[in-house]
Amino acid sequence: MRFSGKVVIVTGAGSGVGRATALLYGKEGARILAADIDEGSAGKTVEKIRGAGGEAEPFHVDLSSRAQAHSMVEAAVDFFARLDVLANVAGIYPRAPVEKVTEEHLDRVLAVDLKGPFFACQAAVRAMKAQGGGVIVNVASGTAFYGLEEHAAYSAAKGGLVSVGRVVAVEAARHGIRLNTVVPGRTDTPGLRARGGSIPETGDTVPANERWMRPEEIAEVIVWCSSDGAGMVNGALLRVDGGWKML
Amino acid sequence: MSEGTRFDGEVAIVTGGASGIGRASASLFANEGARVVIADVDEGKARRVAESIATAGGEVVVERVDLSSLSDLEALVERTAERFGQIDILANVAAIFPSASFMKTSPTAWDRIIDIDLKAVFFLTQAVARKMIEQNRGAIVNVASGAAFRPVPGMSAYSAAKGGLVAMTRTIAHELARYHIRVNVVAPGHTASETVRAQMSQRSLDAAADGLMAGRWLEPEETAEAIVFLASSAASGMSGAVINVNGGDFMPH
Ligand SMILES: NC(=O)c1ccc[n+]([C@@H]2O[C@H](COP(=O)([O-])OP(=O)(O)OC[C@H]3O[C@@H](n4cnc5c(N)ncnc54)[C@H](O)[C@@H]3O)[C@@H](O)[C@H]2O)c1
Ligand SMILES: NC(=O)c1ccc[n+]([C@@H]2O[C@H](COP(=O)([O-])OP(=O)(O)OC[C@H]3O[C@@H](n4cnc5c(N)ncnc54)[C@H](O)[C@@H]3O)[C@@H](O)[C@H]2O)c1
Numbered sequence: 001m002r003f004s005g006k007v008v009i010v011t012g013a014g015s016g017v018g019r020a021t022a023l024l025y026g027k028e029g030a031r032i033l034a035a036d037i038d039e040g041s042a043g044k045t046v047e048k049i050r051g052a053g054g055e056a057e058p059f060h061v062d063l064s065s066r067a068q069a070h071s072m073v074e075a076a077v078d079f080f081a082r083l084d085v086l087a088n089v090a091g092i093y094p095r096a097p098v099e100k101v102t103e104e105h106l107d108r109v110l111a112v113d114l115k116g117p118f119f120a121c122q123a124a125v126r127a128m129k130a131q132g133g134g135v136i137v138n139v140a141s142g143t144a145f146y147g148l149e150e151h152a153a154y155s156a157a158k159g160g161l162v163s164v165g166r167v168v169a170v171e172a173a174r175h176g177i178r179l180n181t182v183v184p185g186r187t188d189t190p191g192l193r194a195r196g197g198s199i200p201e202t203g204d205t206v207p208a209n210e211r212w213m214r215p216e217e218i219a220e221v222i223v224w225c226s227s228d229g230a231g232m233v234n235g236a237l238l239r240v241d242g243g244w245k246m247l
Numbered sequence: 248m249s250e251g252t253r254f255d256g257e258v259a260i261v262t263g264g265a266s267g268i269g270r271a272s273a274s275l276f277a278n279e280g281a282r283v284v285i286a287d288v289d290e291g292k293a294r295r296v297a298e299s300i301a302t303a304g305g306e307v308v309v310e311r312v313d314l315s316s317l318s319d320l321e322a323l324v325e326r327t328a329e330r331f332g333q334i335d336i337l338a339n340v341a342a343i344f345p346s347a348s349f350m351k352t353s354p355t356a357w358d359r360i361i362d363i364d365l366k367a368v369f370f371l372t373q374a375v376a377r378k379m380i381e382q383n384r385g386a387i388v389n390v391a392s393g394a395a396f397r398p399v400p401g402m403s404a405y406s407a408a409k410g411g412l413v414a415m416t417r418t419i420a421h422e423l424a425r426y427h428i429r430v431n432v433v434a435p436g437h438t439a440s441e442t443v444r445a446q447m448s449q450r451s452l453d454a455a456a457d458g459l460m461a462g463r464w465l466e467p468e469e470t471a472e473a474i475v476f477l478a479s480s481a482a483s484g485m486s487g488a489v490i491n492v493n494g495g496d497f498m499p500h
Contacts, residue, residue: 028477056436119270145500178495185484207424209485217484224481232436232465234495243420243429243486 001029002227007080009033009064009072012090013122014041016189017139017222020215024223026054033076035059052157057107057196061065063090063116064108073123077234085226086124087137088117091158095150095195106153106227121179125172133176135226138165140183143244162237169235178234180225185241208242232234254281254481257357258331259286260375261321262314265292265339268390268438271471274336277305279475284327286312287341288435314367315359324374336442336478337375337387342408344392344442346401357404366409369415372430376423385428386478389416390470391489393436396499413489420487429486431477436493439464461494
């Protein structure tokens with residue numbers, strides 16, 4: 001097991017990519033702080049991890065608050081006495097054509113998708129520095145690189161997250177801390193399904209670049225790039241879109 | 248020895264498997280249960296690597312191949328298909344990287360670098376993909392270089408080859424997706440392979456290390472981990488992608 005004895009925070013652990021990521025870390029032997037604004041769903045993730053013999057604690061956090069992002073990191077260190085990996089997976093992606101984006105819409109998306117992970121990184125770097133190393137994984141989106149209609153605020157947040165990630169990678173490298181950014185393509189998650197519209201088949205009979213990703217496929221890449229085997233993968237962008245866009 | 252089982256029953260061709268990153272990749276694949284074909288022009292070194300893999304319990308064969316010969320490429324694929332009946336993985340690792348300033352690069356030098364570092368990858372991939380299309384599955388990993396993305400003095404022809412390799416990988420990945428064949432790139436940073444160690448003194452290695460983000464060179468095994476990951480089913484969501492393994496020295500998009 002690649003993460004025996006390691007402590008991992010997964011944000012957005014109650015659903016979709018975050019839940020798949022938390023479950024995979026659980027299988028790999030990590031102790032997990034399953035953080036989400038929806039404590040009930042984070043609790044279900046924790047039950048599944050425990051049911052499989054793993055160790056996890058649920059944690060309620062609204063990442064739009066700097067104070068709460070910081071206390072999430074403190075909670076992990078309180079529970080488990082260290083922090084090896086922070087996986088910033090939580091995100092929201094409400095749609096609106098640019099002329100309909102309200103100030104509230106922009107503020108909320110920037111707060112959850114950029115400010116939250118930013119301050120979580122800040123607290124994690126502090127904790128990891130003190131213990132001599134660690135890994136951060138940010139989950140961005142292809143919309144950081146191409147124009148997807150009705151995603152103006154979201155693109156701004158995810159583009160910002162990609163840029164911030166490079167700076168943290170450079171600043172923290174000398175402390176043994178790595179940061180990588182995973183860039184999912186279209187992924188079949190409850191969050192995406194809740195927006196309506198039809199989601200085509202994700203099975204293996206469909207070529208990767210035509211099908212939607214499964215949350216587990218994103219989770220595999222998040223977990224790998226935070227593992228010791230990827231010890232020299234730092235500041236990297238890992239696209240997981242099956243070759244859908246490739247940019 | 249098989250420590251893992253990620254590649255049980257699979258057949259992997261590794262070019263450049265006699266040295267450096269290719270050698271490390273061949274060992275890792277074998278460690279994880281793959282039957283490995285080391286395809287290299289240096290038969291002596293290839294045999295020594297094969298022996299150490301076999302001693303550790305791995306299944307491995309050596310094919311002497313000069314990648315600058317298209318008939319060698321065809322023969323490699325035919326013999327491998329005959330021997331094993333399948334080809335699941337191709338890792339295009341071999342390359343040459345002689346240094347020459349742009350103004351002193353001759354047409355002969357250009358041709359040799361392009362032949363081995365770009366053309367051979369193209370046509371070996373094509374020949375292997377013919378088998379993979381029949382199987383309706385496969386994974387191909389091409390090894391590029393930071394020179395594809397940023398200036399490396401003395402490496403102008405090499406950077407053309409590696410840049411071309413990254414670009415063609417995307418299109419090949421797109422065309423082969425319908426056959427469930429994934430094609431990806433690993434771009435290594437400064438790696439202390441046998442060839443690099445033979446060319447540089449320990450002093451100049453150390454001096455260069457000071458300028459690197461991690462303060463040290465990569466070991467070939469560290470790059471091989473990314474190659475093996477991309478070839479595995481854990482990377483089923485990745486195609487046409489590039490993984491940079493450089494400790495954070497630079498971060499292309
Ligand atoms: N699904 C896709 O196609 C896709 C594509 C590219 C990128 N992504 C990114 O992947 C990540 C996960 O997406 P998903 O589709 O699994 O989403 P999801 O909606 O299924 O899950 C997101 C989770 O984040 C939690 N969350 C929302 N706001 C929060 C807040 N303020 N504080 C704490 N937790 C909060 C939610 O409660 C939910 O459990 C997001 O960052 C998303 O932007 C998704
Ligand atoms: N070492 C580095 O710092 C570095 C950095 C970036 C990229 N790379 C790339 O990584 C790969 C491996 O590099 P390395 O340093 O491990 O190399 P290496 O020189 O140690 O090994 C290369 C192998 O390729 C074989 N080879 C060369 N020409 C061949 C031919 N015509 N036919 C068949 N085999 C041939 C050699 O015999 C050798 O065994 C190359 O693609 C290289 O461009 C290396």
